Amino acid sequence: MTARAVSKDIVLGIIPIALVMALWQSLVTFGYAPVSLLPPPGSVFARLAHQLVTAGFLQDIAATLFRLFAGFGIAVSLGVTIGLAAAVSPGINAVVRPVVRVLAPLPKVALYPAMLLLLGFDHASKITLVAADALFPILLSTYYGASMVEQKLIWSAMAAGTPRSQVLFKVVLPAALPSILTGCRIGLVISCIVVFLAEMITSSDGLGHVLVAAARTFQTVDMFVPLITISLLGLILNGLLHGLRTYLLRGFPEV
């Protein structure tokens, strides 16, 4: 891609966001929407800036992030392990495949009440929900990536003396890495979404709770703040993951 093309992309991309901002502002200034329902962008971003240095809000962000990372971490560990195991062992595959087929389309959020009953109303139930939702994309893409590893790569390694037991870690895992990272990216976005939703449904802290609390007291500005925060968080985390991906996949052919 030429430098010209990239900068053209950026310019084009900013236009819709700028347009939305302009539309937002004009809706308020020209009185199409009452301030109580749609606060002007200026006051929303001012409030956001104010909140970002307030201890209470920062604690909420911390709670959300804790649950998000815990759930995501569990999903990655379980997903990669089970995915790899199912790809290399036909026995495990036979068990895992139908179970995943049944559980994957199931709306895990429907299980949330069960989790609340069994694990209480605090962190554990939310972390479990996040893990349950993020697990499947990661598992599936790990399985897919591992089973697509070219047989010839494995044969080359074994001919060079790699014992069977190490083939999994030295050949299959690295070769499946692009696919695994794609699954992790999807899992990360899902984690952002689910943690927020779980906190909205029942919680006493966290960004989702902030939104619901603001809604109950009709503080519209305070409702927008957590939404924008989670969007920014999602973008930042996505960017970090992208950076990690670029680093880990240094030598791989362009996918």
Added chain:
Amino acid sequence: MSVVPLRPGVQAEPSSGHAQPVAMIEIDRVSQMFETSGRRGHLALSDISLSIEDGAFVSILGPSGCGKSTLLYIVGGFVMPTAGVARVKGRAIAGPGPDRGPVFQEFALFPWKNVLGNVMYGLRQQGVTRGEAEAQSRRLIEMVGLKGYETFYPKELSGGMKQRVAIARTLAYRPEVLLMDEPFGALDAHTRTRLQNDLLNIWERDRKTVLFVTHSVDEAVFLSDKVVVMTRSPGRIKEVVEIDLPRPRRRADLLLDPHYQKYVVDIEKLIDDVLDDELHP
């Protein structure tokens, strides 16, 4: 570096395809520059001038990356040259059209239609009634040797069969010029020789103008009246070789014919020179 001169006096009226030396395709000082990520662009074609008569089978031959496909795409109207102009029957080429039918190496069949549906596509587009289009298509499918496969989908066909369908599909809408871009490149050697034979048999029937891109010397010599040998980076015409072998051509006879062998040896030497020139300019 010898170049075939442009024929003067281009005819404005369409010719009816008799054996007159009319310039069917004219390539007039065409250049093609591609933008790359560096500061300098890539000059795929440099100042190409070429004239192709009606009914001629012309091969464009050269090492990979020499711009031969690009030249074909320019004649097809899929790519606009950055300099110069290409004309068909006197009119400048502004875009693709049914007068210049392509056949691609990747087959490019419509996977959601079966063999009959694919072949009928161009005819239906031209407004031919369903019944007539089907009848014509069935004849063509039989001609390319795929009778009985009309209801098969592309995913059920082998590479050679897919290419036969692609050829039938293009012939169906009766283009005056056939543009073939390494059509047999993706096929195994045996299928390739069979299709070369079949192509010549089909071509003998109405002798359309054919522009055939290849990197195989014996394929070019076997099929063509003229072989245009190209250099690369930038792409220029090194030489145009007239192939004076009698038609109809049979592979078994030709392989033992010393004239054929001499053509192949000479042109292979030309390509060697092209490659050597690159290493030691």
Added chain:
Amino acid sequence: MSGSLPGRRLSPLLACLGLLCVWQVAALVLKTDSFPTALDAIRAIPSILGDREALLNILDSLRRMTVGLVLAALVSIPLGLMMGRSRAVASFFNPLLMVVYPVPKAALMPVIMLWLGVGDVSKTLVIFLGVSIPIVYHSFQGGKAVEEKMLWSGAAMGLSAPQRMVRIVLPAALPEILTGCRTGLVLALITMVTSEMIARQNGAGNILFNALDMAQYDTVFAMIIIIGALGIVFDAAFETLRGSLVRWSEPQFDMPLSFS
């Protein structure tokens, strides 16, 4: 590797039964009031489905879900395809979509309810917004992947640019588009349930949480089974539909990258 076709059809069923057995055993072992056995939950199902009001609630939910899904498809598929074929269009919409993506659409419920009231419109709108994104993404991928040479062949036959869009890009991208719709279907169900859990008015999610509030644990788990069954049934039905629509396509990776 699973062998014959009946074996493949049977194993998900076996998996269901297996999971239910695990549940039953776990409940018996744990012996808490709040965790009824699988059989207790199953026994509670007919009373829910027999209750007219509950049934109407569930059907209302499904109706909103369908409307939102269909509208989303009508808007997102053309948008995604155009993004796939035109770099300018893609660059224009991409950042906007990336900003909107991590925001849970069900979380917009309170805001939207404030603007549009508590009726069907807000719930349908949320589903529409939530489902649009995967459909746009998959349509984009599908449109981008269409072989250039196929379009050139069409152009040589005389097809104009809009004709090529409808008659070549659309059918060629259809397998990928339908994968996006399948993801969208699962997502629609989830968004529907979640938005009803948040904005407690009516609908299946509401029934679920009402039962939770009233400590009717059998009902809670029965609703979970019902919603879960809906998800599985819809997914299986759609997959069959998709299979018949794109019988001509090369087999794709058959397990969905399913979405929360």
